[in-house]
Amino acid sequence: MTVVEDRPATADAPPPRRVNPVWALLRNSWRQLTSMRTALVLLFLLAVAAVPGSIFPQRSVNRENVSEYFTAHPKLAPVIDRLGAFDVYASPWFAAIYLLLFTSLIGCVLPRLRDHARALRSVPPQAPKRMDRLPHHVAASPRPEAPDAAAQAIARGLRRKMFRTRVREEGDGSWTVSAEKGYLKETGNLLFHLALLSVLIGVGFGHWYGWHGNRILVQGQDQGFCSALPQFDEATLGPRLTASDLPKFCLELTDFQSTFQDNGQPKSFGATVEVTEDGGPATTRTFTVNDPLRLDGANINLIGQGYAPVLRYTDKYGVAQTKVVPFLPTDLMMTSEGVAQFPDANVDPATNNRDDKQQVGFEGVFLPTAGTDGSAASRFPALDDPVLYLSAYRGDLGLDVGIPGSVYSLDRDQIDSGRLQKISGDRPQVLRPGQSWTLDDGGRLEFVEVRRLATISLRHDPAQVTMLIGSVLGLMGLMLSLSVHRRRIWFRVLPADDTDTGTGGSVVEAGGLPRTDHAGFGDEFAALTETALARDHDSEEGKS
Amino acid sequence: MAEWSDQLMALTVLAYLAAMVCYAGEYAFGQRSRIGKAAARQLVGAGAPAAPAAEENTPAKPSKGEWAGRVAVALNVVGLALHLGTAATRGIAAERMPWGNMYEYIVSTTLVGSAVWVGVLLRKPVLRHLGLFASLSLVVLLGAASLIAYTPVGPLVPALNSYWFVFHVSTVIISSGIFLIGAVPAAMFLIKNGYDEGKRSFPYTLGKRVPDAGMLERLTFRLHAFAFPLFTFGALIAGPLWAEASWGRYWGWDPKEVWAFISWVVYAAYLHARATPSVKRTVATWIALLGFVTMLMNLFGVNLFFEGLHSYANAG
Numbered sequence: 001m002t003v004v005e006d007r008p009a010t011a012d013a014p015p016p017r018r019v020n021p022v023w024a025l026l027r028n029s030w031r032q033l034t035s036m037r038t039a040l041v042l043l044f045l046l047a048v049a050a051v052p053g054s055i056f057p058q059r060s061v062n063r064e065n066v067s068e069y070f071t072a073h074p075k076l077a078p079v080i081d082r083l084g085a086f087d088v089y090a091s092p093w094f095a096a097i098y099l100l101l102f103t104s105l106i107g108c109v110l111p112r113l114r115d116h117a118r119a120l121r122s123v124p125p126q127a128p129k130r131m132d133r134l135p136h137h138v139a140a141s142p143r144p145e146a147p148d149a150a151a152q153a154i155a156r157g158l159r160r161k162m163f164r165t166r167v168r169e170e171g172d173g174s175w176t177v178s179a180e181k182g183y184l185k186e187t188g189n190l191l192f193h194l195a196l197l198s199v200l201i202g203v204g205f206g207h208w209y210g211w212h213g214n215r216i217l218v219q220g221q222d223q224g225f226c227s228a229l230p231q232f233d234e235a236t237l238g239p240r241l242t243a244s245d246l247p248k249f250c251l252e253l254t255d256f257q258s259t260f261q262d263n264g265q266p267k268s269f270g271a272t273v274e275v276t277e278d279g280g281p282a283t284t285r286t287f288t289v290n291d292p293l294r295l296d297g298a299n300i301n302l303i304g305q306g307y308a309p310v311l312r313y314t315d316k317y318g319v320a321q322t323k324v325v326p327f328l329p330t331d332l333m334m335t336s337e338g339v340a341q342f343p344d345a346n347v348d349p350a351t352n353n354r355d356d357k358q359q360v361g362f363e364g365v366f367l368p369t370a371g372t373d374g375s376a377a378s379r380f381p382a383l384d385d386p387v388l389y390l391s392a393y394r395g396d397l398g399l400d401v402g403i404p405g406s407v408y409s410l411d412r413d414q415i416d417s418g419r420l421q422k423i424s425g426d427r428p429q430v431l432r433p434g435q436s437w438t439l440d441d442g443g444r445l446e447f448v449e450v451r452r453l454a455t456i457s458l459r460h461d462p463a464q465v466t467m468l469i470g471s472v473l474g475l476m477g478l479m480l481s482l483s484v485h486r487r488r489i490w491f492r493v494l495p496a497d498d499t500d501t502g503t504g505g506s507v508v509e510a511g512g513l514p515r516t517d518h519a520g521f522g523d524e525f526a527a528l529t530e531t532a533l534a535r536d537h538d539s540e541e542g543k544s
Numbered sequence: 545m546a547e548w549s550d551q552l553m554a555l556t557v558l559a560y561l562a563a564m565v566c567y568a569g570e571y572a573f574g575q576r577s578r579i580g581k582a583a584a585r586q587l588v589g590a591g592a593p594a595a596p597a598a599e600e601n602t603p604a605k606p607s608k609g610e611w612a613g614r615v616a617v618a619l620n621v622v623g624l625a626l627h628l629g630t631a632a633t634r635g636i637a638a639e640r641m642p643w644g645n646m647y648e649y650i651v652s653t654t655l656v657g658s659a660v661w662v663g664v665l666l667r668k669p670v671l672r673h674l675g676l677f678a679s680l681s682l683v684v685l686l687g688a689a690s691l692i693a694y695t696p697v698g699p700l701v702p703a704l705n706s707y708w709f710v711f712h713v714s715t716v717i718i719s720s721g722i723f724l725i726g727a728v729p730a731a732m733f734l735i736k737n738g739y740d741e742g743k744r745s746f747p748y749t750l751g752k753r754v755p756d757a758g759m760l761e762r763l764t765f766r767l768h769a770f771a772f773p774l775f776t777f778g779a780l781i782a783g784p785l786w787a788e789a790s791w792g793r794y795w796g797w798d799p800k801e802v803w804a805f806i807s808w809v810v811y812a813a814y815l816h817a818r819a820t821p822s823v824k825r826t827v828a829t830w831i832a833l834l835g836f837v838t839m840l841m842n843l844f845g846v847n848l849f850f851e852g853l854h855s856y857a858n859a860g
């Protein structure tokens with residue numbers, strides 16, 4: 001059984017004269033908070049509190065799922081949102097639990113640290129009077145040397161086995177050897193709990209001083225990205241950071257490699273980029289799914305891929321605009337959805353008047369490999385036979401309203417209300433690279449080429465390495481704590497007082513106390529006493 | 545190869561099922577014959593140097609129950625071999641470690657559990673009486689894997705193609721296997737303890753022929769204390785390291801991660817409870833069983849209930 005020693009009672013504290021009730025309450029609460037039972041309850045609460053985060057969609061994981069939840073449960077969602085159900089791990093109640101737990105941890109560990117430091121400097125305690133009361137015991141058996149020599153020899157043997165020992169002379173001519181081992185258990189346990197604390201601090205530090213963002217990076221010089229805040233598709237800075245704290249670098253996707261299995265499963269991805277850091281010279285770097293691009297102050301992970309058709313629209317006045325349009329993959333075969341919007345189309349060059357009813361938009365799917373049956377589903381994710389299926393719309397795209405809509409589809413409200421009208425037939429137009437399509441008003445859309453795109457996530461967490469070191473140390477502490485056992489052994493060496501052993505001999509008795517649950521202690525004790533007593537091997541007496 | 549694997553799987557379940565029936569037979573017929581006596585002896589001898597075995601010469605013709613028990617152990621070992629074959633052929637068919645999706649993950653985890661169980665059995669034959677429950681859980685888990693989670697052999701998605709895959713998944717599989725099988729002595733301890741306290745209603749009657757409660761409790765602790773650091777490494781160190789390299793964040797509260805965290809906290813609570821003198825051992829053991837429930841939740845529940853939030857768990 002594990003022995004958890006009571007903390008030494010504060011015997012030297014002055015007798016309480018007038019106990020301040022507030023002080024007494026505080027002290028009692030602190031004692032309660034730092035007890036093992038409280039720690040247990042708080043651990044439980046932590047586990048329970050983590051559950052809702054797997055049931056409800058989390059903003060920190062996937063914002064869109066949260067919006068979907070709001071649409072699906074319009075009544076319930078706002079209520080549970082107020083309870084923090086969509087931000088469980090940032091909610092006040094979750095924080096309250098782990099902060100209490102870690103307060104309890106500090107309150108628990110600090111006194112143990114002090115006690116352990118004392119224990120490390122202390123000597124093994126005196127042997128108990130009645131060794132036969134100990135869980136392990138070997139009754140007196142003879143040894144040829146005199147008591148002090150025997151005691152010293154026994155202690156030497158124990159020291160060789162890494163026991164801490166103390167030899168004491170008793171008044172009556174007898175000697176005792178006290179030995180103790182396994183201090184590393186408590187050392188490891190404290191290390192583990194302190195490491196937990198360091199990891200928590202690391203999480204907090206990383207949250208304050210870290211940042212992350214996402215970006216779709218399309219191949220090509222004109223599509224490069226520099227680490228200024230507006231250039232991210234989405235970015236979150238830690239509360240202690242400002243935009244000027246971001247490291248300065250630029251990226252340009254020069255190449256994207258992907259290979260696929262016959263069944264369309266991706267086999268490997270890799271992106272090649274030109275990187276300039278702090279205005280230095282450009283270098284070419286490649287990174288893949290499990291091997292991020294590590295820059296000074298930012299790690300860049302490749303998290304997705306896709307295609308971006310390049311479309312040129314020449315309006316009825318002959319003014320041409322070119323757009324590189326990222327399409328969103330919707331299935332394994334990379335059937336992708338997207339929309340090309342030309343709000344500045346059909347501006348009369350004579351008047352320079354923009355006519356809201358003359359904007360043009362195209363919506364449809366892109367297939368990297370066209371199906372044989374003409375269906376709008378890709379047959380293979382690689383660019384074997386790229387094709388676009390597009391429908392054309394003219395009217396008011398609704399882009400000026402100020403509500404950011406999807407960048408992968410047209411505004412449904414505008415279409416439903418008739419402000420935006422389909423001007424192509426029921427069947428979408430088929431376009432292959434190089435082909436063009438002339439609309440009813442003489443406008444012309446040309447499918448110029450297809451470029452690759454990479455979805456990248458950019459992140460910096462200044463505490464990451466420290467936390468890794470902390471957790472590895474913590475793991476080592478945990479293993480020590482669970483595998484080392486604290487145990488004590490005592491020997492009492494008495495002068496042999498009768499005649500048959502002759503002069504100078506001694507009689508040795510031993511006892512052992514495992515201080516933690518430890519199955520192997522019996523064998524260890526038997527082996528240690530066997531050598532220490534150098535007993536007659538046939539004699540069975542002395543076994544209890 | 546893939547078909548072999550599927551057929552071996554069926555045979556594995558059959559072997560465990562047969563072992564279960566034989567264990568049950570021993571349970572039904574078995575008197576506290578040799579096994580019982582051996583148990584008693586081992587307990588008396590615990591702590592003190594073992595006395596020379598004096599009773600070995602009791603001629604005791606093995607009873608019907610005894611035979612059933614021996615056959616059960618043999619079938620159990622056959623089941624383990626078939627189980628190993630299932631996983632190996634699957635790995636060969638896929639040309640990678642058989643840990644790429646939920647089905648393979650469960651096959652591998654239960655393989656570890658089964659191996660640990662057979663290992664425990666060889667070292668402590670006394671525990672044969674737990675065989676009924678050990679084989680029952682193997683049959684249930686494997687059956688569920690085949691029915692609910694079966695996935696045809698396929699290659700890994702690129703995100704899984706990493707050496708962290710080996711570190712993370714192997715350690716998590718091994719520790720989960722040990723945690724899972726650790727629930728058997730935990731449950732039996734509670735039953736036996738209840739029986740010893742005089743409870744005679746249904747589950748407690750099963751405790752009649754079960755070996756000593758203290759030994760079951762210690763075995764429970766040792767299995768959990770061994771699995772816990774391994775799980776800590778696999779789920780809370782190697783997992784985040786891999787996630788950082790692959791997804792760019794070391795921890796993102798994905799449902800899988802949430803439930804790994806919950807399991808870890810619950811098992812930490814178990815170790816705490818066991819180390820706290822004022823908390824009863826039965827209470828601590830209940831916490832270990834709760835940990836088992838959270839592991840099952842991660843093994844099945846998260847993949848089934850929370851689909852869509854994380855695709856990698858069934859990817860493959």
Ligand code: HEM
Pocket residue numbers: 002003004034035036037039043101102104105106108109189193196478481482809811812815816819
């Ligand atoms: C942050 C949450 C905590 C976690 C995850 C945690 C985890 C653990 C684990 C896994 C062990 C087992 C190691 C062993 O048995 O040697 C342990 C032991 C221990 N913990 Fe914690 N702990 C936490 C908080 C606390 C707190 C708040 C206290 C103080 C009230 C505490 C006091 C102890 C003690 C005294 C032991 C040693 C038990 C023994 O002698 O075996 N822990 N802890």
